[in-house]
Amino acid sequence: MKGRFVLVFCFYLITVNHVTCSDPEVLEYLNRTQPALRQLAEFKLRHPKPIGILTTSAGKLVELREITTLNSDSFSNQYFIDSLSHSDAERIPERVVHAKGIGAHGYFEVTHDVSKYTKADVFNGIGKKTPVFGRFSVAAQNLGGNDLVREQKGLAVKFYTREGNLDFLCIHIPVFFYKDPLEFAPFIHSAKRNPRSTVFDPTMRWDFVTKRPDNLHGQLWINSDFGLPNGYRKMNQFPIHTYEINNKHGEKFYVRFNFISNQGIEFLSDETAREIGDIDYFNRDLYNAIENGDYPSWNLEMDLMTMDGLKKLDYDPFDLTRLWKKGTYKTIQIGRVIFNQNSDNQFRDQEQSAFNPGNLVPGIPGPMDNVFRGRRFSYRDAHTHRLGVNHNKIEINKPLYYKVYDRDGVPPVRENMKDAPNYYPNSFNGPVPYVDPSRPKERLVIYESNAVDLEPAAEFYNEFLQTEGQRERLVNTTVRSILPIPPELQRRVIRLYTLTDEDLGTRVAEGLKRALRMPPPPPPRVIRLNPRNSNDHHRQHYYST
Structure with a gap:
């Protein structure tokens, strides 16, 4: 049986990863390790000889005696200068949010005819495939942070369409946290690290x-x-906003897009997460699945309302902090997204990727709420700070077609539009805009209220959570979260929960009382070293012999 498994795995390596293997010891290693841990071993199998002669960044061949600076003039060694100066500058600013992530390539395939709702080319033509790049991420963690924490998990998908890049930026819960874009900075600051203690507070x-x-x-x-x-x-995954879309006749509809996992949805308790204890658990799981040929996929669908339907609603369908009510919309299937290739280099693709909810295509004029307007500015501004003004010319962000009047700036500039006119309008045949006859002549103007509506939160507790166990776990998680905060703030939390639902507030208050009566946990067990008497300073302080 073992020999059969080795043979099958070897066949997989040959057919999928295009490598050959015959050493039984190597095969045994490959069989007992996960793809994320054998990446370098597989690289060597694909490249049985060195992939070339080492050079400096300017292309000069590096001679064997130049790979060390010992007993030589370091600053006459261009390889040394190249290596040291580059390492000093190889980091770029990390993202303000969703800093830690992993990227994968794939494609989107249309499975249903939605031409009566949108003229977007990417969504029309059953069987049509469009290349995509997806970035999965954790919201508040820094680079190198912990995947196994309770916070938003994101998926940003870039569709490389014939009409330009289309970006959807999603989170794993179907509601957002605020309606006023001015709250973005304080919201993020409150979820990140305390500026003095440096810990999550x-x-x-x-x-x-x-x-x-x-x-x-x-x-x-x-x-x-x-x-x-x-x-x-x-x-x-949910892009959150309510989007306006239109068909080729100019008819408008209002939709919320949803990415529904074909792997099913599963969740972890805090206890299970602690048992797993792998801060890279999410990244590792995705990478291993794709390398093993178990390609993850999501069905793309849209919850849809007509203009007439909007007029009959007793709630605000553009409110990001609430769900649409049952019976007020219908769900339309569009297609599926499949990720079938890990990035060969995460910095090149994932770290340099720049997603913007304002990247839209004809047939999807997009959201109209105030948060969207703030985001379409903020994301571009952040990318310019992090990647430079030419971030859309970086390979992973580059659209299939572009003709612009923007010039110069921090590289990459690519062909920089060569010798074409660099101003518009001009008389010398530079690129010109087109006319879209199906573009709606009018758009809704949304008047948003700052009134606090606790009804959606109450509905979540009483209707969306369907079992007593689900409600009890919500209460227990909340109690653990508020246990270390000041008493005055605990009372404010309980009051807010009670205003939302009296039963919820009572349970949290009682759970907090029980938790406060519990003795504090014992200190963690540590390993203590008891060195013998010794005059050796290092042995005395660090070693037991």
């Missing part, structure tokens, strides 16, 4: 939630069973 987060109660609905999702998915593959 629940006092900051709960203080902000109680001061801005429109955060509560999203916070309930995070504290519930839905808050911690079992990896990136087993979660749904």
